[in-house]
Amino acid sequence: MEMKILGSSNLRTAPIIFGGNVFGWTANKNESYKLMDEMLDLGINMIDSADVYSRWASENKGGESERIIGEYLNDRKNREDLIIATKVGSSMQQGGDKDISEAHIIEAIEDSLNRLKTDYVDLYFTHWDDNKTPVEETLGAYEKLIKQGKVRYIGASNLSPERLQESLDAARTNNLPKYEVYQPEYSLAVRDKYEGKTQQICMDNNLGVTGYFSLASGFLTGKYQSKEDIKGTDREQFLKSYFDERGKKILKALKDISDHHNISQAAIALMWIMQRPGITAPIASASKPEHLQSFKEAMNMELSTEEMEKLNQASG
Template sequence: MEKVNLGNSGIKSAPIIFGGNVFGWTLDEKESFKMLDELFELGFTTIDTADVYSRWADGVPHGTSERIIGKWIKTRKIRDKVTLITKGGSCLQPGGPKNNSRDYLTGAAKDSLLRLQTDYIDLYFTHYDDKETPVEEALEAYQSFISSGEIKHIGASNFSAERLQKSLSIAAEKDLPPYEVFQPEYNLMVRDKFEGETEEICSKNQLGVVPYFSLASGFLTGKYRKKEDFEGKDRKIFTEKFLNPRGEKILKSLDQISEKHQVSQAGIALAWLMKRPGVSAPIASATKSSHLKSFIEAIEVNLSQEDMQVLNKASETQD
Protein backbone atom coordinates (compact mmCIF):
# COMPACT_ATOMS: atom_id res chain seq x y z
CA MET A 1 0.00 0.00 0.00
CA GLU A 2 1.39 3.38 -1.00
CA LYS A 3 2.18 5.61 1.98
CA VAL A 4 1.38 9.31 2.33
CA ASN A 5 3.40 12.04 4.02
CA LEU A 6 1.99 13.76 7.10
CA GLY A 7 3.09 17.24 6.13
CA ASN A 8 6.80 17.85 6.64
CA SER A 9 6.98 15.70 9.77
CA GLY A 10 8.76 12.88 7.97
CA ILE A 11 6.05 10.45 9.07
CA LYS A 12 4.82 8.19 6.29
CA SER A 13 1.37 6.78 6.97
CA ALA A 14 -1.17 4.49 5.44
CA PRO A 15 -3.63 6.66 3.44
CA ILE A 16 -6.32 5.98 6.05
CA ILE A 17 -5.52 6.04 9.77
CA PHE A 18 -7.46 3.66 11.99
CA GLY A 19 -9.31 5.27 14.90
CA GLY A 20 -8.64 3.24 18.02
CA ASN A 21 -11.49 4.72 20.06
CA VAL A 22 -13.46 1.50 19.41
CA PHE A 23 -10.95 -0.65 21.29
CA GLY A 24 -12.33 -1.35 24.75
CA TRP A 25 -15.57 0.45 23.91
CA THR A 26 -17.52 -1.30 21.16
CA LEU A 27 -14.86 -4.02 20.74
CA ASP A 28 -13.48 -6.08 23.64
CA GLU A 29 -9.86 -7.21 23.72
CA LYS A 30 -10.38 -10.38 21.67
CA GLU A 31 -12.40 -8.53 19.03
CA SER A 32 -9.87 -5.69 19.01
CA PHE A 33 -6.98 -8.10 18.38
CA LYS A 34 -8.92 -9.63 15.47
CA MET A 35 -9.56 -6.19 13.97
CA LEU A 36 -5.93 -5.12 14.45
CA ASP A 37 -4.69 -8.30 12.79
CA GLU A 38 -6.94 -7.69 9.79
CA LEU A 39 -5.89 -4.06 9.51
CA PHE A 40 -2.22 -5.01 9.63
CA GLU A 41 -2.72 -7.67 6.97
CA LEU A 42 -4.36 -5.10 4.69
CA GLY A 43 -1.56 -2.60 5.20
CA PHE A 44 -3.32 -0.11 7.50
CA THR A 45 -0.53 0.25 10.02
CA THR A 46 -1.15 3.73 11.46
CA ILE A 47 -3.31 3.70 14.60
CA ASP A 48 -4.74 6.72 16.41
CA THR A 49 -5.75 6.53 20.07
CA ALA A 50 -5.76 8.69 23.24
CA ASP A 51 -5.27 8.30 26.96
CA VAL A 52 -8.95 8.96 27.66
CA TYR A 53 -10.43 6.47 25.21
CA SER A 54 -12.88 4.06 26.87
CA ARG A 55 -13.49 6.38 29.83
CA TRP A 56 -17.15 6.77 28.83
CA ALA A 57 -17.91 3.05 28.83
CA ASP A 58 -19.45 1.78 32.06
CA GLY A 59 -16.88 -0.11 34.10
CA VAL A 60 -14.11 0.39 31.53
CA PRO A 61 -11.24 2.60 32.75
CA HIS A 62 -9.58 5.28 30.68
CA GLY A 63 -6.56 4.14 28.74
CA THR A 64 -8.09 0.79 27.80
CA SER A 65 -7.60 1.47 24.10
CA GLU A 66 -3.90 2.17 24.67
CA ARG A 67 -3.53 -0.97 26.79
CA ILE A 68 -5.11 -3.16 24.12
CA ILE A 69 -3.00 -1.68 21.33
CA GLY A 70 0.17 -1.98 23.43
CA LYS A 71 -0.53 -5.60 24.29
CA TRP A 72 -1.27 -6.44 20.65
CA ILE A 73 1.94 -4.83 19.39
CA LYS A 74 4.04 -6.59 22.03
CA THR A 75 2.38 -9.94 21.38
CA ARG A 76 2.85 -9.67 17.62
CA LYS A 77 6.37 -8.16 17.98
CA ILE A 78 5.75 -5.54 15.30
CA ARG A 79 6.52 -2.20 16.96
CA ASP A 80 8.80 -1.13 14.10
CA LYS A 81 6.04 -1.81 11.57
CA VAL A 82 3.31 0.28 13.25
CA THR A 83 2.93 4.06 13.47
CA LEU A 84 1.48 4.95 16.88
CA ILE A 85 -0.48 8.15 17.49
CA THR A 86 -1.88 9.08 20.89
CA LYS A 87 -2.97 12.20 22.77
CA GLY A 88 -2.98 13.84 26.17
CA GLY A 89 -4.40 16.88 27.93
CA SER A 90 -8.07 15.91 28.07
CA CYS A 91 -9.37 15.41 31.61
CA LEU A 92 -9.67 11.79 32.67
CA GLN A 93 -13.03 12.56 34.25
CA PRO A 94 -15.96 13.12 31.83
CA GLY A 95 -16.75 16.81 31.52
CA GLY A 96 -13.68 17.88 33.44
CA PRO A 97 -11.32 20.71 32.46
CA LYS A 98 -8.55 20.33 29.91
CA ASN A 99 -5.01 20.52 31.25
CA ASN A 100 -2.00 21.34 29.09
CA SER A 101 0.32 22.30 31.92
CA ARG A 102 3.89 21.08 31.74
CA ASP A 103 3.53 18.76 34.73
CA TYR A 104 0.22 17.26 33.61
CA LEU A 105 1.32 16.50 30.05
CA THR A 106 4.63 15.10 31.29
CA GLY A 107 2.75 12.62 33.47
CA ALA A 108 0.21 11.86 30.74
CA ALA A 109 2.90 11.07 28.17
CA LYS A 110 4.76 8.81 30.59
CA ASP A 111 1.55 6.93 31.40
CA SER A 112 0.78 6.47 27.70
CA LEU A 113 4.25 5.05 27.07
CA LEU A 114 3.64 2.51 29.84
CA ARG A 115 0.17 1.51 28.62
CA LEU A 116 1.39 1.20 25.04
CA GLN A 117 4.38 -0.86 26.26
CA THR A 118 6.72 1.05 23.97
CA ASP A 119 9.89 3.11 24.18
CA TYR A 120 8.55 5.78 21.84
CA ILE A 121 5.40 7.34 20.41
CA ASP A 122 5.55 8.34 16.75
CA LEU A 123 3.10 11.25 17.03
CA TYR A 124 1.74 12.78 20.23
CA PHE A 125 -1.15 15.26 20.12
CA THR A 126 -2.24 17.93 22.53
CA HIS A 127 -5.82 16.66 22.55
CA TYR A 128 -7.66 19.92 23.22
CA ASP A 129 -6.69 23.52 23.74
CA ASP A 130 -6.44 24.72 27.33
CA LYS A 131 -6.95 28.47 27.20
CA GLU A 132 -5.91 28.87 30.84
CA THR A 133 -2.39 27.60 30.17
CA PRO A 134 0.22 29.42 28.02
CA VAL A 135 0.73 27.50 24.78
CA GLU A 136 4.47 27.21 25.43
CA GLU A 137 3.94 25.00 28.49
CA ALA A 138 2.83 22.08 26.34
CA LEU A 139 5.74 22.58 23.96
CA GLU A 140 8.18 22.74 26.87
CA ALA A 141 6.79 19.46 28.21
CA TYR A 142 7.32 17.78 24.86
CA GLN A 143 10.82 19.15 24.40
CA SER A 144 12.40 16.73 26.88
CA PHE A 145 10.51 13.74 25.43
CA ILE A 146 11.64 14.66 21.92
CA SER A 147 15.23 15.06 23.12
CA SER A 148 15.12 11.59 24.70
CA GLY A 149 13.47 10.06 21.63
CA GLU A 150 10.36 9.00 23.55
CA ILE A 151 8.20 11.22 21.33
CA LYS A 152 9.19 11.60 17.69
CA HIS A 153 6.74 14.29 16.55
CA ILE A 154 3.95 16.41 18.04
CA GLY A 155 0.63 17.71 16.82
CA ALA A 156 -2.37 19.79 17.92
CA SER A 157 -5.99 18.70 17.92
CA ASN A 158 -9.16 20.80 18.18
CA PHE A 159 -7.31 24.13 18.40
CA SER A 160 -8.85 27.35 17.13
CA ALA A 161 -7.02 29.02 14.25
CA GLU A 162 -5.83 31.75 16.61
CA ARG A 163 -4.36 29.37 19.18
CA LEU A 164 -2.81 27.13 16.54
CA GLN A 165 -1.05 30.11 14.98
CA LYS A 166 0.04 31.36 18.40
CA SER A 167 1.53 27.94 19.20
CA LEU A 168 3.48 27.91 15.94
CA SER A 169 4.71 31.47 16.46
CA ILE A 170 5.82 30.84 20.06
CA ALA A 171 7.66 27.69 18.98
CA ALA A 172 9.64 29.70 16.43
CA GLU A 173 10.32 32.58 18.82
CA LYS A 174 11.45 30.44 21.74
CA ASP A 175 13.15 27.65 19.79
CA LEU A 176 10.64 25.07 21.03
CA PRO A 177 9.45 22.01 19.05
CA PRO A 178 6.61 23.02 16.71
CA TYR A 179 3.39 21.19 16.02
CA GLU A 180 3.80 19.35 12.72
CA VAL A 181 0.37 17.77 12.31
CA PHE A 182 -3.14 19.05 12.98
CA GLN A 183 -6.19 16.92 13.82
CA PRO A 184 -9.56 18.65 13.23
CA GLU A 185 -13.11 17.40 13.12
CA TYR A 186 -13.79 17.43 9.40
CA ASN A 187 -16.22 15.63 7.10
CA LEU A 188 -19.04 16.31 4.64
CA MET A 189 -21.36 17.24 7.53
CA VAL A 190 -18.85 19.39 9.46
CA ARG A 191 -16.70 21.62 7.25
CA ASP A 192 -16.48 24.95 9.06
CA LYS A 193 -14.18 23.70 11.83
CA PHE A 194 -11.32 23.31 9.36
CA GLU A 195 -11.98 25.10 6.10
CA GLY A 196 -10.94 28.74 5.93
CA GLU A 197 -8.41 30.23 8.35
CA THR A 198 -7.32 26.98 9.99
CA GLU A 199 -6.81 25.31 6.62
CA GLU A 200 -4.73 28.31 5.48
CA ILE A 201 -2.51 28.12 8.57
CA CYS A 202 -1.91 24.40 8.02
CA SER A 203 -1.09 24.98 4.36
CA LYS A 204 1.23 27.92 5.02
CA ASN A 205 3.14 25.98 7.67
CA GLN A 206 3.03 22.67 5.78
CA LEU A 207 1.29 20.84 8.61
CA GLY A 208 -0.04 17.37 7.98
CA VAL A 209 -3.83 17.16 8.46
CA VAL A 210 -5.51 14.01 9.80
CA PRO A 211 -9.26 14.64 10.28
CA TYR A 212 -11.30 12.66 12.82
CA PHE A 213 -15.01 11.77 12.65
CA SER A 214 -14.38 11.32 8.92
CA LEU A 215 -17.70 9.49 8.56
CA ALA A 216 -19.54 11.82 10.97
CA SER A 217 -19.70 9.05 13.59
CA GLY A 218 -21.26 6.67 11.07
CA PHE A 219 -23.90 9.02 9.65
CA LEU A 220 -22.16 9.16 6.26
CA THR A 221 -22.39 5.39 5.89
CA GLY A 222 -26.06 5.90 5.06
CA LYS A 223 -27.23 3.61 7.86
CA TYR A 224 -29.05 6.37 9.75
CA ARG A 225 -31.89 7.94 7.77
CA LYS A 226 -34.70 8.20 10.30
CA LYS A 227 -34.97 8.51 14.08
CA GLU A 228 -35.76 4.83 14.53
CA ASP A 229 -32.38 3.92 13.03
CA PHE A 230 -30.59 5.50 16.01
CA GLU A 231 -32.42 3.64 18.75
CA GLY A 232 -30.19 1.38 20.82
CA LYS A 233 -27.05 2.52 19.01
CA ASP A 234 -23.93 3.64 20.90
CA ARG A 235 -23.38 6.49 18.46
CA LYS A 236 -26.85 8.01 18.76
CA ILE A 237 -25.54 10.98 20.77
CA PHE A 238 -23.07 11.77 17.99
CA THR A 239 -25.19 11.19 14.89
CA GLU A 240 -28.79 12.14 15.70
CA LYS A 241 -28.03 15.86 15.21
CA PHE A 242 -27.26 15.27 11.52
CA LEU A 243 -30.74 14.04 10.68
CA ASN A 244 -32.00 17.28 9.12
CA PRO A 245 -32.66 18.61 5.58
CA ARG A 246 -28.97 19.28 4.96
CA GLY A 247 -28.05 15.79 6.15
CA GLU A 248 -30.66 14.25 3.88
CA LYS A 249 -29.31 16.25 0.94
CA ILE A 250 -25.78 15.03 1.61
CA LEU A 251 -26.93 11.42 1.87
CA LYS A 252 -28.71 11.73 -1.47
CA SER A 253 -25.53 13.02 -3.08
CA LEU A 254 -23.59 10.10 -1.58
CA ASP A 255 -26.21 7.69 -2.90
CA GLN A 256 -25.83 9.18 -6.36
CA ILE A 257 -22.03 8.93 -6.50
CA SER A 258 -22.05 5.56 -4.72
CA GLU A 259 -24.36 4.09 -7.35
CA LYS A 260 -22.28 5.57 -10.16
CA HIS A 261 -19.05 3.95 -8.95
CA GLN A 262 -20.66 0.86 -7.38
CA VAL A 263 -18.99 1.39 -4.03
CA SER A 264 -20.34 2.12 -0.56
CA GLN A 265 -21.42 5.54 0.68
CA ALA A 266 -18.69 5.29 3.33
CA GLY A 267 -16.10 4.68 0.63
CA ILE A 268 -17.24 7.79 -1.26
CA ALA A 269 -17.29 9.95 1.91
CA LEU A 270 -13.72 8.92 2.74
CA ALA A 271 -12.57 9.41 -0.86
CA TRP A 272 -14.05 12.93 -0.86
CA LEU A 273 -12.08 13.77 2.27
CA MET A 274 -8.87 12.29 0.85
CA LYS A 275 -9.16 14.61 -2.16
CA ARG A 276 -9.85 17.78 -0.18
CA PRO A 277 -7.09 20.43 -0.14
CA GLY A 278 -4.54 19.97 2.62
CA VAL A 279 -5.82 16.63 3.93
CA SER A 280 -3.07 14.05 4.47
CA ALA A 281 -5.00 11.02 5.70
CA PRO A 282 -8.45 10.76 7.31
CA ILE A 283 -9.04 8.82 10.52
CA ALA A 284 -11.81 6.21 10.39
CA SER A 285 -12.96 3.37 12.63
CA ALA A 286 -14.58 0.01 12.01
CA THR A 287 -16.20 -2.57 14.25
CA LYS A 288 -16.66 -5.37 11.70
CA SER A 289 -14.44 -6.92 9.07
CA SER A 290 -16.97 -5.96 6.40
CA HIS A 291 -16.54 -2.28 7.28
CA LEU A 292 -12.93 -2.36 6.10
CA LYS A 293 -14.13 -2.78 2.53
CA SER A 294 -14.93 0.95 2.46
CA PHE A 295 -11.28 1.74 3.28
CA ILE A 296 -10.11 -0.13 0.18
CA GLU A 297 -12.88 1.43 -1.90
CA ALA A 298 -11.86 4.93 -0.83
CA ILE A 299 -8.28 4.33 -1.90
CA GLU A 300 -9.17 2.73 -5.22
CA VAL A 301 -12.13 4.84 -6.41
CA ASN A 302 -11.33 7.75 -8.72
CA LEU A 303 -13.71 10.62 -8.01
CA SER A 304 -14.02 13.00 -10.94
CA GLN A 305 -14.16 16.77 -10.68
CA GLU A 306 -17.88 16.49 -11.35
CA ASP A 307 -18.29 13.98 -8.50
CA MET A 308 -16.49 16.33 -6.14
CA GLN A 309 -18.67 19.24 -7.23
CA VAL A 310 -21.85 17.26 -6.53
CA LEU A 311 -20.66 16.43 -3.02
CA ASN A 312 -19.31 19.94 -2.37
CA LYS A 313 -22.57 21.59 -3.44
CA ALA A 314 -24.70 19.28 -1.31
CA SER A 315 -22.60 19.96 1.78
CA GLU A 316 -22.02 23.70 1.43
CA THR A 317 -25.50 24.93 2.33
CA GLN A 318 -26.11 25.33 6.04
CA ASP A 319 -29.54 25.02 7.68
Protein backbone atom coordinates in the same frame (compact mmCIF):
# COMPACT_ATOMS: atom_id res chain seq x y z
CA MET B 1 -0.19 2.46 -2.51
CA GLU B 2 1.07 6.03 -2.26
CA MET B 3 2.18 6.77 1.29
CA LYS B 4 1.52 10.25 2.70
CA ILE B 5 4.12 12.33 4.56
CA LEU B 6 2.86 13.89 7.78
CA GLY B 7 3.95 17.52 7.71
CA SER B 8 7.74 17.96 7.76
CA SER B 9 8.27 14.73 9.69
CA ASN B 10 9.64 11.48 8.31
CA LEU B 11 6.43 9.66 9.22
CA ARG B 12 4.74 8.09 6.20
CA THR B 13 1.18 6.93 6.60
CA ALA B 14 -1.21 5.04 4.37
CA PRO B 15 -3.95 7.24 2.81
CA ILE B 16 -6.31 6.22 5.64
CA ILE B 17 -5.49 6.14 9.36
CA PHE B 18 -7.25 3.68 11.63
CA GLY B 19 -9.18 5.28 14.50
CA GLY B 20 -8.46 3.42 17.73
CA ASN B 21 -11.40 4.96 19.60
CA VAL B 22 -13.39 1.75 19.00
CA PHE B 23 -10.93 -0.48 20.90
CA GLY B 24 -12.50 -1.32 24.24
CA TRP B 25 -15.72 0.44 23.25
CA THR B 26 -17.56 -1.06 20.25
CA ALA B 27 -14.83 -3.67 19.69
CA ASN B 28 -13.65 -5.95 22.49
CA LYS B 29 -10.06 -7.18 22.76
CA ASN B 30 -10.41 -10.15 20.38
CA GLU B 31 -12.31 -8.07 17.84
CA SER B 32 -9.71 -5.31 18.12
CA TYR B 33 -6.90 -7.77 17.41
CA LYS B 34 -8.68 -8.98 14.26
CA LEU B 35 -9.21 -5.41 13.12
CA MET B 36 -5.54 -4.53 13.57
CA ASP B 37 -4.41 -7.71 11.79
CA GLU B 38 -6.64 -7.01 8.80
CA MET B 39 -5.79 -3.31 8.83
CA LEU B 40 -2.11 -4.19 8.42
CA ASP B 41 -2.97 -6.66 5.66
CA LEU B 42 -4.55 -3.77 3.75
CA GLY B 43 -1.39 -1.71 4.15
CA ILE B 44 -2.81 0.67 6.76
CA ASN B 45 0.08 1.36 9.11
CA MET B 46 -1.08 4.08 11.51
CA ILE B 47 -3.37 3.93 14.53
CA ASP B 48 -4.75 7.05 16.19
CA SER B 49 -5.61 6.77 19.88
CA ALA B 50 -5.80 8.93 23.04
CA ASP B 51 -5.32 8.43 26.74
CA VAL B 52 -9.06 8.90 27.38
CA TYR B 53 -10.29 6.41 24.76
CA SER B 54 -12.60 4.45 25.33
CA ARG B 55 -14.04 6.32 28.23
CA TRP B 56 -17.55 6.43 26.70
CA ALA B 57 -18.45 2.88 27.73
CA SER B 58 -20.08 3.00 31.16
CA GLU B 59 -17.74 0.39 32.65
CA ASN B 60 -14.58 2.11 31.36
CA LYS B 61 -12.40 4.74 33.00
CA GLY B 62 -10.20 5.73 30.04
CA GLY B 63 -7.02 4.21 28.69
CA GLU B 64 -8.72 1.06 27.38
CA SER B 65 -7.82 1.79 23.76
CA GLU B 66 -4.14 2.33 24.54
CA ARG B 67 -4.09 -0.78 26.72
CA ILE B 68 -5.48 -3.01 23.96
CA ILE B 69 -3.07 -1.54 21.41
CA GLY B 70 -0.19 -2.15 23.81
CA GLU B 71 -1.17 -5.77 24.41
CA TYR B 72 -1.47 -6.26 20.65
CA LEU B 73 1.98 -4.79 19.99
CA ASN B 74 3.45 -6.94 22.73
CA ASP B 75 1.76 -10.14 21.52
CA ARG B 76 2.46 -9.60 17.80
CA LYS B 77 5.97 -8.16 18.29
CA ASN B 78 5.29 -5.67 15.50
CA ARG B 79 5.88 -2.25 17.08
CA GLU B 80 8.16 -1.14 14.24
CA ASP B 81 5.44 -1.87 11.67
CA LEU B 82 3.10 0.76 13.07
CA ILE B 83 2.91 4.50 13.57
CA ILE B 84 1.26 5.04 16.95
CA ALA B 85 -0.39 8.38 17.70
CA THR B 86 -1.95 9.23 21.03
CA LYS B 87 -3.06 12.35 22.84
CA VAL B 88 -2.93 14.29 26.09
CA GLY B 89 -5.04 17.05 27.59
CA SER B 90 -8.50 15.61 28.13
CA SER B 91 -9.70 14.56 31.54
CA MET B 92 -10.28 10.92 32.39
CA GLN B 93 -13.50 12.14 34.03
CA GLN B 94 -16.51 13.05 31.90
CA GLY B 95 -16.77 16.84 31.94
CA GLY B 96 -13.44 17.21 33.72
CA ASP B 97 -11.03 20.07 33.16
CA LYS B 98 -8.64 20.05 30.22
CA ASP B 99 -4.95 20.25 31.13
CA ILE B 100 -1.92 20.84 28.90
CA SER B 101 0.42 22.04 31.60
CA GLU B 102 3.97 20.71 31.72
CA ALA B 103 3.30 18.79 34.92
CA HIS B 104 0.30 16.99 33.43
CA ILE B 105 2.00 16.19 30.12
CA ILE B 106 5.09 14.74 31.84
CA GLU B 107 2.89 12.51 34.00
CA ALA B 108 0.45 11.54 31.26
CA ILE B 109 3.09 10.33 28.82
CA GLU B 110 4.35 7.81 31.36
CA ASP B 111 0.84 6.43 31.82
CA SER B 112 0.35 6.21 28.04
CA LEU B 113 3.71 4.50 27.46
CA ASN B 114 2.92 1.97 30.19
CA ARG B 115 -0.45 1.14 28.64
CA LEU B 116 1.00 1.02 25.13
CA LYS B 117 3.89 -1.17 26.30
CA THR B 118 6.37 0.87 24.28
CA ASP B 119 9.26 3.23 24.95
CA TYR B 120 8.00 5.95 22.61
CA VAL B 121 5.05 7.27 20.65
CA ASP B 122 5.53 8.41 17.09
CA LEU B 123 3.10 11.30 17.30
CA TYR B 124 1.84 12.96 20.51
CA PHE B 125 -1.11 15.31 20.23
CA THR B 126 -2.39 18.16 22.33
CA HIS B 127 -5.93 16.77 22.45
CA TRP B 128 -7.81 19.84 23.64
CA ASP B 129 -6.72 23.32 24.66
CA ASP B 130 -7.15 24.32 28.30
CA ASN B 131 -7.07 27.99 27.22
CA LYS B 132 -4.83 28.97 30.12
CA THR B 133 -1.45 27.25 29.85
CA PRO B 134 1.10 29.38 27.94
CA VAL B 135 1.86 27.73 24.62
CA GLU B 136 5.58 27.98 25.43
CA GLU B 137 5.06 25.80 28.52
CA THR B 138 3.23 23.11 26.54
CA LEU B 139 5.82 23.08 23.76
CA GLY B 140 8.62 23.11 26.34
CA ALA B 141 7.23 19.97 27.91
CA TYR B 142 7.16 18.28 24.51
CA GLU B 143 10.76 19.38 23.92
CA LYS B 144 11.81 17.48 27.04
CA LEU B 145 9.95 14.35 25.92
CA ILE B 146 11.48 14.50 22.45
CA LYS B 147 14.98 14.85 23.90
CA GLN B 148 14.28 11.87 26.17
CA GLY B 149 13.22 9.80 23.15
CA LYS B 150 9.69 9.27 24.47
CA VAL B 151 8.03 11.24 21.66
CA ARG B 152 9.16 11.56 18.04
CA TYR B 153 6.85 14.33 16.75
CA ILE B 154 3.98 16.42 18.07
CA GLY B 155 0.59 17.43 16.77
CA ALA B 156 -2.44 19.41 17.88
CA SER B 157 -6.16 18.74 17.80
CA ASN B 158 -9.18 20.99 18.35
CA LEU B 159 -7.19 24.19 18.90
CA SER B 160 -8.68 27.52 17.83
CA PRO B 161 -6.99 29.10 14.81
CA GLU B 162 -5.59 31.76 17.13
CA ARG B 163 -3.98 29.31 19.57
CA LEU B 164 -2.69 27.14 16.73
CA GLN B 165 -1.01 30.15 15.10
CA GLU B 166 0.33 31.32 18.46
CA SER B 167 1.87 27.89 19.04
CA LEU B 168 3.51 27.85 15.61
CA ASP B 169 4.87 31.37 16.14
CA ALA B 170 6.21 30.45 19.58
CA ALA B 171 7.94 27.36 18.20
CA ARG B 172 9.64 29.45 15.53
CA THR B 173 10.62 32.33 17.86
CA ASN B 174 11.84 30.19 20.77
CA ASN B 175 13.32 27.27 18.83
CA LEU B 176 10.77 24.88 20.34
CA PRO B 177 9.25 21.79 18.70
CA LYS B 178 6.68 22.63 16.03
CA TYR B 179 3.34 20.92 15.63
CA GLU B 180 3.73 18.81 12.49
CA VAL B 181 0.14 17.59 12.28
CA TYR B 182 -3.24 19.12 12.96
CA GLN B 183 -6.27 16.98 13.68
CA PRO B 184 -9.67 18.64 13.29
CA GLU B 185 -13.11 17.15 13.13
CA TYR B 186 -13.75 16.97 9.38
CA SER B 187 -16.28 15.22 7.19
CA LEU B 188 -19.04 15.92 4.70
CA ALA B 189 -21.27 16.46 7.73
CA VAL B 190 -18.89 18.85 9.56
CA ARG B 191 -16.75 21.14 7.43
CA ASP B 192 -16.56 24.43 9.34
CA LYS B 193 -14.17 23.17 12.05
CA TYR B 194 -11.37 22.95 9.48
CA GLU B 195 -12.19 24.93 6.36
CA GLY B 196 -11.31 28.61 6.42
CA LYS B 197 -8.74 30.03 8.84
CA THR B 198 -7.50 26.72 10.22
CA GLN B 199 -7.10 25.21 6.76
CA GLN B 200 -5.05 28.20 5.63
CA ILE B 201 -2.79 28.06 8.69
CA CYS B 202 -2.16 24.35 8.09
CA MET B 203 -1.34 24.87 4.44
CA ASP B 204 0.87 27.92 5.10
CA ASN B 205 2.88 26.01 7.70
CA ASN B 206 3.06 22.64 5.92
CA LEU B 207 1.10 20.83 8.61
CA GLY B 208 -0.17 17.36 7.93
CA VAL B 209 -3.94 17.19 8.43
CA THR B 210 -5.61 14.03 9.75
CA GLY B 211 -9.29 14.71 10.28
CA TYR B 212 -11.32 12.66 12.74
CA PHE B 213 -14.98 11.56 12.69
CA SER B 214 -14.49 11.16 8.92
CA LEU B 215 -17.67 9.09 8.67
CA ALA B 216 -19.52 11.28 11.20
CA SER B 217 -19.71 8.41 13.69
CA GLY B 218 -21.30 6.17 11.07
CA PHE B 219 -23.88 8.63 9.75
CA LEU B 220 -22.22 8.85 6.34
CA THR B 221 -22.24 5.07 5.86
CA GLY B 222 -25.99 5.24 5.19
CA LYS B 223 -26.63 2.66 7.89
CA TYR B 224 -28.84 5.07 9.83
CA GLN B 225 -31.71 6.81 8.08
CA SER B 226 -33.51 8.47 10.98
CA LYS B 227 -33.22 9.30 14.67
CA GLU B 228 -35.29 6.21 15.40
CA ASP B 229 -32.49 4.04 13.99
CA ILE B 230 -30.00 5.31 16.60
CA LYS B 231 -32.27 5.59 19.62
CA GLY B 232 -30.69 3.87 22.61
CA THR B 233 -27.46 3.00 20.79
CA ASP B 234 -23.89 3.92 21.80
CA ARG B 235 -23.74 6.36 18.89
CA GLU B 236 -26.92 8.33 19.64
CA GLN B 237 -25.05 11.18 21.35
CA PHE B 238 -22.81 11.63 18.29
CA LEU B 239 -25.40 11.23 15.52
CA LYS B 240 -28.60 12.91 16.64
CA SER B 241 -27.75 16.35 15.24
CA TYR B 242 -27.16 15.14 11.67
CA PHE B 243 -30.72 14.21 10.76
CA ASP B 244 -31.81 17.50 9.17
CA GLU B 245 -32.43 18.60 5.57
CA ARG B 246 -28.74 19.12 4.91
CA GLY B 247 -27.99 15.66 6.25
CA LYS B 248 -30.59 14.13 3.95
CA LYS B 249 -29.05 15.90 0.93
CA ILE B 250 -25.62 14.55 1.82
CA LEU B 251 -26.91 10.99 2.17
CA LYS B 252 -28.73 11.22 -1.16
CA ALA B 253 -25.61 12.47 -2.97
CA LEU B 254 -23.54 9.70 -1.39
CA LYS B 255 -26.08 7.06 -2.38
CA ASP B 256 -26.27 8.30 -5.98
CA ILE B 257 -22.51 8.14 -6.42
CA SER B 258 -22.05 4.87 -4.54
CA ASP B 259 -24.79 3.21 -6.60
CA HIS B 260 -23.10 4.41 -9.78
CA HIS B 261 -19.77 2.83 -8.80
CA ASN B 262 -21.30 -0.11 -6.92
CA ILE B 263 -19.21 0.56 -3.84
CA SER B 264 -20.07 1.63 -0.29
CA GLN B 265 -21.20 5.09 0.75
CA ALA B 266 -18.46 5.04 3.38
CA ALA B 267 -15.83 4.70 0.65
CA ILE B 268 -17.27 7.69 -1.19
CA ALA B 269 -17.27 9.79 1.99
CA LEU B 270 -13.62 8.89 2.65
CA MET B 271 -12.58 9.60 -0.93
CA TRP B 272 -14.14 13.05 -0.74
CA ILE B 273 -11.93 13.88 2.26
CA MET B 274 -8.83 12.34 0.68
CA GLN B 275 -9.25 14.63 -2.34
CA ARG B 276 -9.89 17.84 -0.40
CA PRO B 277 -7.18 20.57 -0.31
CA GLY B 278 -4.61 20.25 2.45
CA ILE B 279 -5.74 16.86 3.71
CA THR B 280 -3.06 14.23 4.37
CA ALA B 281 -5.25 11.30 5.44
CA PRO B 282 -8.64 10.87 7.11
CA ILE B 283 -9.01 8.89 10.32
CA ALA B 284 -11.72 6.25 10.11
CA SER B 285 -12.85 3.55 12.51
CA ALA B 286 -14.38 0.13 12.01
CA SER B 287 -15.86 -2.16 14.62
CA LYS B 288 -15.99 -5.28 12.41
CA PRO B 289 -13.42 -6.61 9.92
CA GLU B 290 -15.95 -6.55 7.07
CA HIS B 291 -16.26 -2.78 7.53
CA LEU B 292 -12.67 -2.46 6.32
CA GLN B 293 -13.87 -3.21 2.78
CA SER B 294 -14.83 0.45 2.43
CA PHE B 295 -11.26 1.47 3.31
CA LYS B 296 -9.94 -0.78 0.54
CA GLU B 297 -12.44 0.67 -1.92
CA ALA B 298 -11.49 4.24 -1.01
CA MET B 299 -7.78 3.60 -1.46
CA ASN B 300 -8.26 2.14 -4.92
CA MET B 301 -10.19 4.78 -6.86
CA GLU B 302 -10.83 8.51 -7.18
CA LEU B 303 -13.92 10.64 -7.55
CA SER B 304 -14.39 12.72 -10.69
CA THR B 305 -14.48 16.52 -10.60
CA GLU B 306 -18.25 16.36 -11.16
CA GLU B 307 -18.74 13.92 -8.28
CA MET B 308 -16.64 16.05 -5.95
CA GLU B 309 -18.71 19.10 -6.86
CA LYS B 310 -21.97 17.25 -6.27
CA LEU B 311 -20.81 16.36 -2.75
CA ASN B 312 -19.51 19.91 -2.15
CA GLN B 313 -22.90 21.36 -3.03
CA ALA B 314 -24.86 18.85 -0.94
CA SER B 315 -22.72 19.54 2.11
CA GLY B 316 -22.21 23.27 1.60
